[in-house]
Amino acid sequence: MIKCKFEDLIDDYLLNRLSETNRENFEEHYFNCTHCYEKMVEREELISVIKNKGYTIFQDEYLAEETKRVPWFESVRSYFTPRQWAFAAVSAALFLIVIFGVIPTLNRTSPQFYINNEDVVRGESITLISPLIDIKSVPSQFKWKSLGKNVEYNIYIYNEKLIWTGTTKENVITLPEEVRKLMTSDQKYSWKVKAFSPEGFLIAISSRVQFKIIPTK
Amino acid sequence: MSDKKKEIDLEEIIAKYRPVVGFRVKKSLGAANPDWEDVANEIMLNVVEKIKKGEFRGESSIGTFIYTITSRRIVDYIRQKSKVLRHAPEPKPLPSPHEQIEDKERAELIAGAIKKLKPKYRETLYLYYYRDLSRKEVAQKLGISLRRVSERVNYSQKLLRKLIKK
Numbered sequence: 001m002i003k004c005k006f007e008d009l010i011d012d013y014l015l016n017r018l019s020e021t022n023r024e025n026f027e028e029h030y031f032n033c034t035h036c037y038e039k040m041v042e043r044e045e046l047i048s049v050i051k052n053k054g055y056t057i058f059q060d061e062y063l064a065e066e067t068k069r070v071p072w073f074e075s076v077r078s079y080f081t082p083r084q085w086a087f088a089a090v091s092a093a094l095f096l097i098v099i100f101g102v103i104p105t106l107n108r109t110s111p112q113f114y115i116n117n118e119d120v121v122r123g124e125s126i127t128l129i130s131p132l133i134d135i136k137s138v139p140s141q142f143k144w145k146s147l148g149k150n151v152e153y154n155i156y157i158y159n160e161k162l163i164w165t166g167t168t169k170e171n172v173i174t175l176p177e178e179v180r181k182l183m184t185s186d187q188k189y190s191w192k193v194k195a196f197s198p199e200g201f202l203i204a205i206s207s208r209v210q211f212k213i214i215p216t217k
Numbered sequence: 218m219s220d221k222k223k224e225i226d227l228e229e230i231i232a233k234y235r236p237v238v239g240f241r242v243k244k245s246l247g248a249a250n251p252d253w254e255d256v257a258n259e260i261m262l263n264v265v266e267k268i269k270k271g272e273f274r275g276e277s278s279i280g281t282f283i284y285t286i287t288s289r290r291i292v293d294y295i296r297q298k299s300k301v302l303r304h305a306p307e308p309k310p311l312p313s314p315h316e317q318i319e320d321k322e323r324a325e326l327i328a329g330a331i332k333k334l335k336p337k338y339r340e341t342l343y344l345y346y347y348r349d350l351s352r353k354e355v356a357q358k359l360g361i362s363l364r365r366v367s368e369r370v371n372y373s374q375k376l377l378r379k380l381i382k383k
Contacts (some may be wrong), residue, residue: 008367011370015349017351027241027284027288028281028284030237031234031237031241031280031284032278032281032284033280034233037237040240041236041240042374043374044240045323046327046342046377047346048248048324049324049327049328049331050331050343050346050347051346052324053324053328054343054346054347056328057331057332057339057343058342058343060336061340061343062343077360078357078358080357081362082360
């Protein structure tokens, strides 16, 4: 039973663990408090016996500690008191519940994707080879880089609006004669290619490239 | 204050404070230092002298009055000593044989009593005083709270008191 609030300082004083001010305060205190003085004398005696004879008194403890040498899990375990461990475990559990239990339910409706004819499934692009920029005569063939087998290409040729469209499974297409006749020099044209998988999904799309027919004179 | 009353007080004061002053001096000088008794006696003479001269006016408690004189004398002693020590080392003194035997017997008694304590108390004393771990380290090692460490030490002391008295 603690009778004086200074009693708590006895050990720290005797073990030289007080700051200078606290030490002086405590010293002044025990000059005035017989209770603390007597407790301190008793404790000092105990400490000096332990310090001088500890090796013989604590042989069991000493040996136990030497042989134990604190396995790693023991040192981890002793990092916290059991109460702190319990707190850490509860915190971790709550954290996991929030992360895996609560947050997913907040955002349960996952986004839905509908593929229409304008959506690209594979997200590749098609490199167009010719015609590009300026050409000397009305082109008879349109060529692009192949994306592999079993791909169907749609070719679109525009003036200001779409003037022709064709379909092929190769990476080149020949323009029909009547369409060539429609094309005149000094006009801007553009073209693009779309690639479709056998199932009919759009898998790649080229950029729209312009070209102009400049005949040599 | 009458002269008569002063005398009675003085005897009481000496009886009560001689051990306290002795403890304080021993703590600063170290128990192995033979001077501590002389210094403590000197302080008590000084206290008596000052009280007789009427220097203690009751502005503070008598305890604080004696504490102040003690602290000053200790500081002086250490200052003097550090000067002397530079020139000549002190020869080691022999403690009085009678006192030695008595102390030794009592120490044996206490040591024997500690051995009789339950392991949980012995373990605490071992870590806290012998291994000199901090209270926090002891608490962590034993997986108990800081408060518990103090409680165990205090309870050990209580048990020892009983064992020794038997």
